[in-house]
Structures are given as structure tokens and as C-alpha cells.
Amino acid sequence: MQAIQEITKPDLSGLHLVPEPRPVIQLEHIHKTYTMGDVQVHALRGVSLTIREGEFVAIMGASGSGKSTTMNILGCLDRPTKGSYILDGQDVSEMTKDERADIRSRKIGFVFQGFNLLSRTSAVENVELPMLYAGVSGSQRHARAMASLAAVGLAGREQNHPNQLSGGQQQRVAVARALVNNPALILADEPTGNLDSRTAVEVMEIFQRLNRERGITLILVTHEQDIAQYAKRVIVFKDGKIRKDYQVEDQRNAAEELKNLPVIEDDDEDE
Amino acid sequence: MNLLMIIRVAFRALQRNKMRAALTMLGIIIGVSAVVAMVSIGQGAQAAVAAQIDSIGTNLLFVSAGAQNVGGVRSGTGDTGTNTLTVEDLDAIKREVPSVSMVTPTVNSRGQLVSGNMNWNTSIQGVSEQYPEVRKWMVQSGEFFTESDVRTAGRVLVIGQTIADNLFAGGDPIGQTVRVQNLPFRVIGVMVKKGQDQQGRDQDDIAFSPYTTVQKKILGSPRLQIAYVSAVSPDATYTAQQQITELLRQRHKLNANDPDDFTVRNMSDIAEAANETNNTMTMLLACIAGVSLLVGGIGIMNIMLVSVTERTREIGIRMAIGARSSAVKSQFLIESIVLSLMGGSIGILLGVGVSLAIPKMLGWPTLISTMAIVGSVVFSIAVGVFFGYYPARKAAALDPIDALRYE
Numbered sequence: 001m002q003a004i005q006e007i008t009k010p011d012l013s014g015l016h017l018v019p020e021p022r023p024v025i026q027l028e029h030i031h032k033t034y035t036m037g038d039v040q041v042h043a044l045r046g047v048s049l050t051i052r053e054g055e056f057v058a059i060m061g062a063s064g065s066g067k068s069t070t071m072n073i074l075g076c077l078d079r080p081t082k083g084s085y086i087l088d089g090q091d092v093s094e095m096t097k098d099e100r101a102d103i104r105s106r107k108i109g110f111v112f113q114g115f116n117l118l119s120r121t122s123a124v125e126n127v128e129l130p131m132l133y134a135g136v137s138g139s140q141r142h143a144r145a146m147a148s149l150a151a152v153g154l155a156g157r158e159q160n161h162p163n164q165l166s167g168g169q170q171q172r173v174a175v176a177r178a179l180v181n182n183p184a185l186i187l188a189d190e191p192t193g194n195l196d197s198r199t200a201v202e203v204m205e206i207f208q209r210l211n212r213e214r215g216i217t218l219i220l221v222t223h224e225q226d227i228a229q230y231a232k233r234v235i236v237f238k239d240g241k242i243r244k245d246y247q248v249e250d251q252r253n254a255a256e257e258l259k260n261l262p263v264i265e266d267d268d269e270d271e
Numbered sequence: 272m273n274l275l276m277i278i279r280v281a282f283r284a285l286q287r288n289k290m291r292a293a294l295t296m297l298g299i300i301i302g303v304s305a306v307v308a309m310v311s312i313g314q315g316a317q318a319a320v321a322a323q324i325d326s327i328g329t330n331l332l333f334v335s336a337g338a339q340n341v342g343g344v345r346s347g348t349g350d351t352g353t354n355t356l357t358v359e360d361l362d363a364i365k366r367e368v369p370s371v372s373m374v375t376p377t378v379n380s381r382g383q384l385v386s387g388n389m390n391w392n393t394s395i396q397g398v399s400e401q402y403p404e405v406r407k408w409m410v411q412s413g414e415f416f417t418e419s420d421v422r423t424a425g426r427v428l429v430i431g432q433t434i435a436d437n438l439f440a441g442g443d444p445i446g447q448t449v450r451v452q453n454l455p456f457r458v459i460g461v462m463v464k465k466g467q468d469q470q471g472r473d474q475d476d477i478a479f480s481p482y483t484t485v486q487k488k489i490l491g492s493p494r495l496q497i498a499y500v501s502a503v504s505p506d507a508t509y510t511a512q513q514q515i516t517e518l519l520r521q522r523h524k525l526n527a528n529d530p531d532d533f534t535v536r537n538m539s540d541i542a543e544a545a546n547e548t549n550n551t552m553t554m555l556l557a558c559i560a561g562v563s564l565l566v567g568g569i570g571i572m573n574i575m576l577v578s579v580t581e582r583t584r585e586i587g588i589r590m591a592i593g594a595r596s597s598a599v600k601s602q603f604l605i606e607s608i609v610l611s612l613m614g615g616s617i618g619i620l621l622g623v624g625v626s627l628a629i630p631k632m633l634g635w636p637t638l639i640s641t642m643a644i645v646g647s648v649v650f651s652i653a654v655g656v657f658f659g660y661y662p663a664r665k666a667a668a669l670d671p672i673d674a675l676r677y678e
Contacts, residue, residue, distance in 0.1 A: 077591065077672050098595045105593020116588045116675065120287045132276055133593040177592065 023086075024184050024217045025051040025074060030083035032069050032240075043069040044080070045240040051185075054215045056207070058228035061237030068189075070237065071221050075108055075187045076100040088184040105134045109178025113190035115170040117162045117177075123149060124158040127177045134181055148176040152206055168199035175206055185217040186210070192227055198261055204230040205254035230254055277598070281605040284582075292610060295574045298567025299614025299654065300621060303647045305560035307622025310643035312629065313553025315636035317546060323468065324542045326407060330508055331538045332500040334364070334515060355532040356495045358482075360522060364500060367518055370511040373501040375399040375406075378485045378494070384430075384478065385450040386438045393434055395451065395478045397485025405499045413445040413460030416481055424483040429460040431475035454488055456480065508537045557643075561650075567614065568654035575607050575662035586666050587674025600667035607659025608652060615651030619644050 032044040044066045051057055061067040072078035073085060076092055077100075085093040088107050092100065104110075109130075117126045127145040136144070149158055152172040162170050171191060178186050188207070192200035208230060210216045220231055228234050229252045236244040285292045336356035358376060365374045378397035383390055400418050403409050416427045428449055435444045444458045465474040486493050502511040512535050519533050579586070586599055623644075626637045 072672055075591070098597070101590065101593055101595040104591065110591050112675065116584070116591075118585055118588065121283070125283075129589070130592040132280070133589070133595070133598060135273075181593075 021053040022089075023050050023052050024055075024088055025049065025219075026084075026086040027073075028084045028086075030070075030073060030080045030085065032066075032073065032078070033081045042240055044073075046083070047240070047242055049235065049242065049245075051217065051219065053217055054211070056211045056218045056220070056230075056232045058220045058222055058231035058234045059237065060222060060225070060228050060234060061243075062223065065237040066240040067221055067237045069240075071187060071189055071219075074185075074219060075110060076103050101133075105130060106181060107184040109181065109183040109186040111171070111174050111178050111186065111188040111191045113193040115162070115167070115174050115194070117170055117173055119162055122159045122161055123154060123165065123173045123176075126162070126173055127180050130177060130181050136181075144180055145176070148180040149173070151179065151210075152176045166199070167195050168202055171195060171199075171203050172206065175203070175210075179210065179216070183216075185219060188218065188220045190222055191220065192222070192224070198258075200227065201254050201257055201261065204252075205258055208254050226252075274601075277601045277605050278609070280602055281609050284602070284606055285609060288578075291574060295571055295610055296614035296617065298570035299564065299611050299651055300567075300618040302560065302564030302567040303615045303618025303651060304622035304625060305563050306557055306647050306650075307619055307639070307643050308625040308629070308637075309556035309560045310553060310640045311622070311626035311637040312635060313549060313556055314638040314640045314643075315630075316552070317549040318638045319636045320545045320549060321542065324538055324545070327538060329505040329538050329542075330502040331405065332502060332508060332511055332515070333497060333534075333536045333541075334361075334500055334519075335497045335534045335536075336495060337532065337534070355523065356498065358493070358495065360519060361495070361498050363518060363522060364498075364515055368511060368514045370503050370507040370514060371500055372503045373401040373405045374498060375402045376482050376495045376498045377402075378482045378490065379496055380485055380489050382451045382489060384428075384434065384438060386447060389438045389440070391434055391437045393431075393476050393478055395428075395480055395485060395489060397482030397489075398479050399482060401501075402479065402499070405501045408465065409463055410460040411463045412443075413458070415460055415479075421481040421483055424487050425481060426454060426456045426484060426488065427459045427480065428456045429462060429479040430458055431462050431477045432464040433473055433476040434478055435461050452489060508539070512537050564650060564654065568611070568658040571607055571610055571655065572658035572662060574610075575603060575659055576665070578606075579603065579662045579666045582666075583669060583674050583677040586669050587671050587677065590669070590671035591675060596667040599669075600663045603663035603666045604656065604659045607663065608655035611651040611655030611659075612648070615648055618651070619647055622647075 027047055027049040030044050030047040031042070034041040034043055047066070047070060059067050059070060069078070073080050074087075076087070076095070079095075079100075080093055083093065084091060087103065090103070092103055095103065110116075117123075118129070124142070124145045127148050128141045131141045131144065146155075146158060149155060152175050154169060154172055154176065157165065157169065160169075162173070165173065171194075174191075175186075178188075186207075191203055191207075195203060204227065207218055207220070211218050211232075218231070220227070222228055229248060229250070231248060232251055233247050234244070235242055334356065356376075361374050361376050364371055375398045380395045380397070381392065382395050383392050384395075399421055400416055403415050410429060411432075413429070415429055416425065419425070420427050428451075430438075430444060430449075438444065438449065439447065444461060447458045448455045449458055450456070462475070462477075462479075468474050480489075482495075500511065500515065502508045515535050516531065519535075520529075520531065523532055525532065589599060589602075590596075623639055626639050629635050629637050
């Protein structure tokens with residue numbers, strides 16, 4: 001653990017004159033109010049937040065704390081009622097539905113709790129899907145999808161359909177899909193919620209590796225404290241506001257843990 | 272995302288549920304094949320009528336006694352009760368109208384033909400020696416009677432194939448004697464076989480005799496019902512029609528405001544009337560078939576609506592990873608069009624197959640209409656767009672957050 005921090009840190013802490021990495025996300029006084037009948041629900045009450053390139057952030061909070069709303073706004077699935085959101089240098093808070101769809105296509109990769117893969121569609125085709133909407137040419141699409149699947153350790157499983165893959169493998173397909181358009185950030189909403197503990201660690205290992213090796217900015221929404229410990233920074237929501245925002249002191253290392261975990265399932269079993 | 276991609280995506284989506292896609296298409300298949308087959312039958316009938324009229328000759332005119340409307344009293348043309356057309360009228364037409372080349376009166380009667388121990392009831396038509404040329408209907412064996420037979424009211428008969436078959440059963444009828452009302456007639460010719468007409472009547476069940484013979488020896492009445500007149504050319508028919516009308520009005524001493532007491536019709540009028548009837552029939556059949564196409568379209572809409580609900584999550588995923596609403600809308604619209612167009616194509620094949628089988632199985636003439644095929648394709652695309660639009664719009668209007676949460 002120590003060793004890894006020493007390897008990744010130097011060029012950040014060593015030279016004080018070098019500016020901090022540029023911000024990927026800048027939220028300023030975000031408010032979100034839902035109207036349900038006559039009742040106004042204040043889901044977010046002034047959230048300001050900056051996330052920089054290469055960060056690995058875990059967003060925590062109980063249900064109703066505003067973390068899901070934040071997630072939807074960060075993912076450009078929803079618009080704030082008030083406040084500004086600058087994603088990768090672009091103000092997205094006033095964008096139309098179509099513009100937000102384009103932003104999602106190019107800048108954001110999603111990983112969901114329920115995997116959300118298209119059924120009866122092969123892994124490689126699932127991964128190709130975002131490129132379809134981004135207008136990537138056919139041959140490039142296939143090559144990039146194959147590379148992306150290889151990056152999450154699914155080489156050889158490209159033609160399998162979701163029902164022929166284990167939960168962990170399905171989630172890795174989802175990660176490959178999120179990665180494939182080289183997004184500015186990956187948003188993972190409870191990515192380990194449907195996985196057993198070992199598979200959860202495996203998925204976290206992929207996230208940590210992508211963050212470490214490729215410098216991909218990751219935002220992880222979870223309600224599990226021990227999953228949040230794999231991130232570098234934790235933001236805790238409560239009642240629509242940020243309650244805590246801290247750097248993780250003793251970040252867990254999924255790769256190290258995996259070595260010590262007993263192998264429960266044979267990952268490469270044939271369907 | 273280009274159109275080709277959307278089409279591929281739509282095909283993939285349909286492949287995931289083949290059975291349902293096939294059943295949905297069935298509605299369109301039945302509708303389109305019905306339209307194609309019905310229009311083929313209608314067009315076939317029309318073509319048959321046209322061919323028949325053509326074989327009769329487009330320079331043919333009919334002059335009949337009586338008018339369809341005389342002084343407000345309707346009476347049928349060629350009514351046996353009217354005496355307004357005479358042999359002298361016809362002679363005058365032949366003599367004085369330059370655009371007329373040939374004239375033959377017809378006098379209709381029925382009688383029992385007896386030969387040996389065989390007998391046959393048939394229509395005996397009294398005509399002139401020019402009948403074969405006017406009607407373009409020649410004798411197959413023997414010969415038609417001559418002008419002198421007409422002048423002398425000779426007891427000669429030219430018979431149709433049906434009579435030849437029924438009275439002489441394979442033997443040669445030429446020179447045989449046939450008794451009509453106990454009068455002996457000599458058979459001098461047999462007409463070429465013509466087959467059934469449009470109404471299914473046997474055109475060969477007929478015997479011809481000089482009109483003078485029929486008038487004097489069979490009917491005992493000088494009445495004429497109808498006369499066939501040949502104009503010198505098809506273009507001359509209208510002139511001939513006008514000239515005949517003028518001449519007959521003069522001969523019948525009709526005042527300027529008296530209605531005609533005869534009727535002159537030309538073949539193209541009759542062809543037009545026949546075409547109109549056939550067109551009405553074709554339209555009616557096509558409309559009924561069109562209703563089934565409409566029902567098929569509603570089937571598509573129904574399935575597409577179910578599909579949108581069922582695939583709400585898929586729509587959410589597509590939107591979350593960057594599909595614009597328009598891309599989702601296009602996908603569902605194209606799915607619907609693919610369904611209807613594939614159904615339409617299969618329907619056309621089936622319809623053409625049925626159209627080819629009908630003449631063999633039912634003996635009805637059919638004519639496969641390119642218009643019906645093109646029309647069906649256009650109509651099935653229209654059905655796809657029309658009935659696919661609402662479900663597609665519903666899909667596109669989904670909110671990705673809600674769609675993703677949908678169980």
C-alpha cells in the first residue's frame with residue numbers, strides 16, 4: 001500500500017510549483033428541487049464540489065441523503081434546479097436533452113448496480129454500443145471493444161451473452177463498456193451491490209488499476225464503508241448537503257487483498 | 272449514428288424475438304397478399320373484357336330498335352315489341368352512309384333442332400351473309416351462306432361447335448339435314464369454337480340462318496332487334512354513329528325535339544361501361560383487402576407498444592450511454608417499418624403466387640399488376656410509419672433515470 005502511494009504521488013507532491021491537475025467536475029451551489037404534487041422536495045440544498053483529473057472519489061450517504069440526485073446530475077441524466085455544473089471545461093447545467101446525450105456519450109462512462117447490459121446481445125456488441133451513438137466507424141468499433149474487454153480481463157469471452165457470464169463478468173463487461181469511449185470520468189452507481197464479496201473486490205481491483213495506470217477519474221456511489229475505503233477520497237452526503245469530505249488515510253488495495261483471498265468460484269468455468 | 276446502423280440495430284432487436292416478429296408480420300402478409308391477389312383478379316377480368324372487345328372489333332357499332340328512354344317511358348333496347356328498325360333502314364345505312372362498310376341485322380329466335388334421334392334447343396339467329404366479317408368470327412368447316420341465300424330465304428344453317436357436338440357427336444355435320452319446327456334445314460357450315468364469354472355463357476351454342484329465313488319461316492314477323500354495323504375504320508366509328516343517327520331520324524320523320532326511337536352504340540362505349548363495372552369491382556375487392564392491411568397495421572402498433580414497455584430498461588441503458596431521443600425514436604420506427612416492409616415483401620410473393628394459381632385452380636383470368644405491387648410496398652411502409660410513430664415517440668419521451676429504474 002505504501003509503495004503504491006509513493007510511486008503515484010511524487011510528481012504531485014514533489015514539485016510545489018506544478019499546478020494541481022485540472023478539474024473534471026466543478027459543482028457550484030447546486031440545488032435540486034422536485035415537485036411531487038403540492039409538496040416540494042429539496043433533494044440538494046447547495047452542493048459545491050470540485051473533482052480533479054485522476055481522482056478516485058467515493059460518494060456515501062444514506063438513502064434520501066441526495067447522493068443519487070448528485071449522481072444523476074453528475075451523469076448529465078438530470079439538470080440542477082439552480083447552480084452551475086462544469087464538466088471537463090463545459091457548462092452542462094443549461095444543456096438541452098440532446099446535448100446532454102452527446103456529453104454522456106463522449107465524456108461519461110456508466111457502471112450500474114444491476115449491470116444493465118442488453119440481454120441476448122454478445123459482450124462485444126454490448127461494449128460497442130456507446131461507440132454506435134458516438135459515431136465511431138465499424139472496424140474501429142470492433143477493435144476498440146475487443147481491446148476494452150481485454151483490459152478488464154475478458155479476452156476470449158467476447159461472444160458470450162450476458163446470461164452466459166457470471167455476475168462479476170457481467171459487471172466487467174459493463175466496465176469495459178464504460179471505458180470504451182475514453183470518457184473524462186466513470187460513474188459507478190453501487191457497482192458491487194449485486195456481487196459477492198470476492199467478486200466485489202475483483203471489480204474494485206479493476207477500478208483501482210484503471211485509476212492508477214490510466215489516470216481515469218472515477219466516482220463511486222456506495223453505502224458500504226468498506227467499499228468506500230478503496231477510493232482515495234470520500235464525500236459523505238446528508239440531507240442534501242455535503243457533510244464530510246476527506247482523503248482516505250489507509251486506502252485498501254484490492255490487488256493485494258485478492259492474493260490473500262481464497263478462490264471461491266472458478267472464474268473461467270465454461271457456461 | 273447513421274441510418275444503416277439504426278437498421279442493423281432494429282434487425283437485431285427483431286431477431287431477439289423471432290416468433291413475435293413473425294406473428295406480427297402475418298397481419299401485413301395477409302393484407303398485402305389479399306390486395307395483390309384481388310387487384311390481379313380485377314385486372315385480369317378487365318384485360319379479358321378488353322381482349323374480347325378487341326376481338327369483336329373496335330369499329331363495330333350496334334343499332335337497335337327502340338330507345339332506352341322514349342317519352343319518359345323506359346323500354347329495353349332491342350325490345351321485340353318495337354318495330355322501329357326495319358330492313359329498309361339497314362339498306363339505307365349501307366347505301367347512304369359512306370363511313371359504314373358492312374351491315375348485318377340480327378333476328379333472335381329459339382327453336383328445337385332435330386337430327387335423326389337427337390335434338391337440341393338453341394338460339395337461332397337470323398343474320399346477313401356479312402356477319403362473319405362484321406363480327407370477325409369465321410367458319411371452321413363448310414361455308415357461311417351467301418347473299419342469294421338471304422335473298423331467297425334459303426333453309427340453310429351454320430351451327431356452332433356445341434350444336435355440332437350435341438347433334439352429330441363427332442360425325443361430320445356438313446350436308447346433314449336438321450329439322451326446325453318441322454322444316455328441313457341443310458347444315459352448310461360450322462363456326463370456329465369461341466368458348467365462354469365474360470358471363471360464362473357458351474358462345475358456341477348458337478345457329479345462324481339468313482335473317483329472311485328466320486323472319487319468314489321461323490318467327491313469321493318482319494321485326495329486327497339489333498343490327499351490327501362495321502365502320503370503315505376504328506376512327507370512323509363516331510362519324511358513322513352520327514351519320515346513322517341523322518339518317519334514321521330523317522327516315523323515321525322525327526322532329527328536332529323528338530327523342531330517338533332507336534339506339535346507336537359503339538364498342539368503345541360498351542368497353543367503357545364494362546371497364547367501369549370492372550373498376551368498381553376491383554376497387555371494392557381492394558378496399559376489403561385494404562381493411563385487412565389496416566388491421567395488420569394495428570397489430571404492429573400493439574406489438575410495438577408492448578415492446579416499448581417491455582424494453583423500457585433497454586431504452587434507459589441506450590439513453591444513459593449516449594443515445595439521443597431521436598436515435599431511440601428512429602430505432603423503434605425502423606423496427607416497425609422493417610416489420611411492415613418484410614411482411615409486405617412476403618405478402619407480395621404470396622399474392623403473386625395466389626394470382627398465378629387462381630387461373631389454374633378456378634379458371635379465372637388474372638393479371639399481376641405492377642401498380643398493386645408498388646402500391647402495396649408504399650402502403651406497408653406507410654403502415655409501418657403510421658402505426659410505429661406513436662410507440663416510437665413514447666419510447667423517445669422516456670426519462671433515462673426512470674427507464675433505468677424500471678423493473
